Amino acid sequence: MSAKVMDAHGRWRSVTVAFRVSPEEDSQIETLVRLSGLTKQDYILNRLLNRDVVVQGNPRVYKALRDQLAAVLVELQRIEAGGSISDELTDIIRMIAVIMGGMKEERK
Numbered sequence: 001m002s003a004k005v006m007d008a009h010g011r012w013r014s015v016t017v018a019f020r021v022s023p024e025e026d027s028q029i030e031t032l033v034r035l036s037g038l039t040k041q042d043y044i045l046n047r048l049l050n051r052d053v054v055v056q057g058n059p060r061v062y063k064a065l066r067d068q069l070a071a072v073l074v075e076l077q078r079i080e081a082g083g084s085i086s087d088e089l090t091d092i093i094r095m096i097a098v099i100m101g102g103m104k105e106e107r108k
Contacts (some may be wrong), residue, residue: 028088034064035095055099068096 004014021029033043037056046053055061075089 024088028091031068031092032095035061035068035092035099037061037064055102057103061099065096065099068092072096 004012007013033040036043036053037058079085
């Protein structure tokens with residue numbers, strides 16, 4: 001049985017919810033979690049409950065963005081050489097664009 005944990009609203013979190021994903025889905029979820037700067041639990045809860053995922057800029061998010069942009073560059077070079085673009089790459093590029101757009105708005 002999992003340990004009880006109280007959330008920010010004073011509710012006890014004592015129920016465990018689990019589901020299976022493919023290795024590719026797990027990789028995509030992990031990437032999105034790293035880019036969000038949230039814990040996996042908070043990220044998944046926000047997405048499941050249709051809440052906005054607000055990225056808080058910090059060095060860990062910056063490093064995740066840098067690493068992911070490097071991986072996107074490699075994929076784009078592969079595509080330029082005649083490969084095809086995957087749905088996962090499209091989703092990651094979209095998420096990076098949203099994060100970067102949000103950073104741009106905060107500077108104003």
